[in-house]
Amino acid sequence: MSRASNIPHFGLYGESSWINDPEFFHIEDIESRSGHLGWKINPHRHAQLFQILILKSGEAKVQLDEQQYKLQGAWAIIVPAGVVHGFRFAPDTDGRVISIAEPLLEDAYKEKAAKFIQPLLSQACYIDFNDHRNVFSELWPLIQQLESESAFIREGRGLMSEYLIKAILLLLYRQHANGKVGSANKTESSHAQWLKELIEKHYREHWTSDQYAQALGTSTSRLNRLCKTTFNQSVLDLIHDRILVEAKRSLIYTVRSVEEISYDLGFKDPGYFSRFFKRSTGLPPGKFRTLSNQPSI
Incomplete structure (x- = not known):
């Protein structure tokens, strides 16, 4: 699998220019x-x-x-x-x-x-x-x-x-x-979706659970209860999962160093990033990259 310095972004596949049309x-x-x-x-x-x-x-x-x-x-x-x-x-x-x-x-x-x-x-x-x-x-x-x-x-x-x-x-x-109705009511579903969107915007800034709760106009304990009900995870688990997904993408699909990836993800200390990654996956970033370097589909 050939690697580029960054994961390719396309408008449509193979077409590098973005079609700037909000109704496209x-x-x-x-x-x-x-x-x-x-x-x-x-x-x-x-x-x-x-x-x-x-x-x-x-x-x-x-x-x-x-x-x-x-x-x-x-x-x-x-x-x-x-x-x-x-x-x-x-x-x-x-x-x-x-x-x-x-x-x-x-x-x-x-x-x-x-x-x-x-x-x-x-x-x-x-x-x-x-x-x-x-x-x-x-x-x-x-x-x-x-x-x-x-x-x-x-x-x-x-x-x-x-x-x-x-x-x-x-x-x-x-x-x-498949015909199953979720247990969360409309307000809870909306809050859960808004939380996901906020995490997408701010995960590189390492917002705390309190900051997400404040942005959503609720308490941290209530937001954590909602997350447990909807996602079976805490707010912190969701934040860490999103950081981990982006870290894996960068390790697999780019040639950036572990240090560069850690800074891009908002970590001030590459060593702390490596410990976070190993604690989450069981592997240090470098070994994960090596094991993932297999022929693509």
């Missing part, structure tokens, strides 16, 4: 993007794009951060902005890739759909449709309609596309939740 979305079939590349997409990430991959048939080896999976048949793969991802598809795999500018989804935070859509935006996941072809048969026409809206300039195209994207996300949420 793009849909294409898997073959058109990867077929001429040997059906392989090397590990990369998008700073401002949320992606959904819909596999109708075929096979895909998927890499999300340091984890690898092999999927066959009908699946949806959720890739939030910032997650390192790569793919190797079997030839003739049929599916679509939907890329959505994050600002296009921000209005959803203020709508009734928020409690359904927001959980899909913060964490990569896989959604299996192989034993639920009836649900997939509802999803696929929406994908085709979105593809049609993308292909032609028509009146109300943007609005129709936005409605279709939200309908797709709602169906994905239903399948992901």
Whole structure:
């Protein structure tokens, strides 16, 4: 696996320039993007794009951060902005890739759909449709309609596309939740999502649990109870997990030194970063990098 000094960021894969359009979305079939590349997409990430991959048939080896999976048949793969991802598809795999500018989804935070859509935006996941072809048969026409809206300039195209994207996300949420209703009420769910967003913005600043609680207008003890109920983790666990994910990304996908990575992640002492990393993973950063230096998918 070749390494660059930084993890590649793309607007769309292979296109280095960011499309500065807050209402941007793009849909294409898997073959058109990867077929001429040997059906392989090397590990990369998008700073401002949320992606959904819909596999109708075929096979895909998927890499999300340091984890690898092999999927066959009908699946949806959720890739939030910032997650390192790569793919190797079997030839003739049929599916679509939907890329959505994050600002296009921000209005959803203020709508009734928020409690359904927001959980899909913060964490990569896989959604299996192989034993639920009836649900997939509802999803696929929406994908085709979105593809049609993308292909032609028509009146109300943007609005129709936005409605279709939200309908797709709602169906994905239903399948992901598998009919189970979460125990947290609407206010608690909102606080949990806001906490995730705040951690994403401030984890390099090493905010304390008290600072996150203050920003959310609640007490530290109450916020920790919410985290235990929603995520089965404390606020500090969530903060450390986010730092650890970024540390692993940098060790695997860049050639920056451990010292450079530690400073980038807000550690003033590289030695403390190394101890933090070993305590969390059981391995010092250098050994983790060596063991992770294996052929990519």
